[in-house]
Amino acid sequence: MIIREIKVSDAESLVRLIRQVEEESEFMLMEAGERQFTTEQQRTRIENMKKSGSSTIFVAEKDNNLTGYLFAIGGTARRTKHSVYIVIGILKDYRGQGIGTKLFARLEEWAREQRFRRLELTTVTRNEPGVALYKKMGFEIEGTKKDSLFIDGEFMDEYYMSKLL
Numbered sequence: 001m002i003i004r005e006i007k008v009s010d011a012e013s014l015v016r017l018i019r020q021v022e023e024e025s026e027f028m029l030m031e032a033g034e035r036q037f038t039t040e041q042q043r044t045r046i047e048n049m050k051k052s053g054s055s056t057i058f059v060a061e062k063d064n065n066l067t068g069y070l071f072a073i074g075g076t077a078r079r080t081k082h083s084v085y086i087v088i089g090i091l092k093d094y095r096g097q098g099i100g101t102k103l104f105a106r107l108e109e110w111a112r113e114q115r116f117r118r119l120e121l122t123t124v125t126r127n128e129p130g131v132a133l134y135k136k137m138g139f140e141i142e143g144t145k146k147d148s149l150f151i152d153g154e155f156m157d158e159y160y161m162s163k164l165l
Contacts, residue, residue, distance in 0.1 A: 084119050
């Protein structure tokens with residue numbers, strides 16, 4: 001398993017990966033088929049993130065196939081430039097194998113190099129494996145967003161979680 005920063009040439013594979021993760025997971029923001037984007041749009045997004053210096057994407061790769069991703073989106077306003085918002089997704093067949101741990105370890109290494117102070121994310125409170133991973137990686141629950149998401153006909157709460165570096 002290789003954890004590395006995304007390359008522009010990964011755009012098509014990343015599009016496929018995101019779509020598959022959204023099909024397999026009940027806890028992603030977007031439902032299967034809801035996100036509409038092309039390989040070219042993803043390529044442009046990767047290029048822009050690389051140019052910004054404050055955002056990036058890390059991917060997990062096994063046997064030349066992407067199996068997971070972690071988006072690190074840096075704040076753009078002066079008051080949030082110290083902060084990175086995180087979105088993570090891992091293919092169902094690869095969950096529970098340490099990929100999330102490795103993605104977060106690489107994220108933290110990058111964030112410290114970039115001199116970020118705060119890592120943050122939100123997650124559905126019922127996402128027990130995700131919450132366990134985030135806590136294992138040093139994240140703390142800061143609060144709860146009540147009835148934040150509507151999933152399968154039911155309102156669900158989300159945790160605000162963060163880690164200070």
